[in-house]
Amino acid sequence: MKILTAFMLLVSTSTLAASDYDQPIKLAQEFNQWYLQQISQNKNPLTDGHDIDKYVTKSTLEKLRSAIGNEAEFYDADFFIRAQDFGEDWPTNVTVVSSDYDPVCFNIYVSYGKKQQHTVIDCMVKEAGTWKIQSVAGQTILRNENVK
Numbered sequence: 001m002k003i004l005t006a007f008m009l010l011v012s013t014s015t016l017a018a019s020d021y022d023q024p025i026k027l028a029q030e031f032n033q034w035y036l037q038q039i040s041q042n043k044n045p046l047t048d049g050h051d052i053d054k055y056v057t058k059s060t061l062e063k064l065r066s067a068i069g070n071e072a073e074f075y076d077a078d079f080f081i082r083a084q085d086f087g088e089d090w091p092t093n094v095t096v097v098s099s100d101y102d103p104v105c106f107n108i109y110v111s112y113g114k115k116q117q118h119t120v121i122d123c124m125v126k127e128a129g130t131w132k133i134q135s136v137a138g139q140t141i142l143r144n145e146n147v148k
Helices: 002-040 058-067
Strands: 094-101 106-112 118-127 130-139
Touching: 002 094, 002 106, 002 118, 002 130, 058 130
Parallel strands: none
Antiparallel strands: 094 106, 106 118, 118 130
């Protein structure tokens, strides 16, 4: 009986851990698809409604919204896709290619396009029990042609 109890505890703990890690990956995928669809339709997710609020931390949104209209603070590239423009096939080809966890955030690597030539890293943190994007970094991945 003790062995069965220990086994059940181990299985339930590993299931909880796996589902806890699945959630930020799912949300990063969902956000990037949604975001690219919005900007491909010439919508500004920061100013057109509040759908973005469920994906991005409150403090990050406050900083980005306060920077709108202030050329000194705004960036040359889009904050979330880390590019000035986007490929035609990006909105329909969003792929999570990797992830890693550090003490600051859960990093989700997301590639765009059929050839996955542009990758961003979404730094996900928990805010009020929900995984959200805190920051985004660009990442150039040099692919090894021998690995396919």
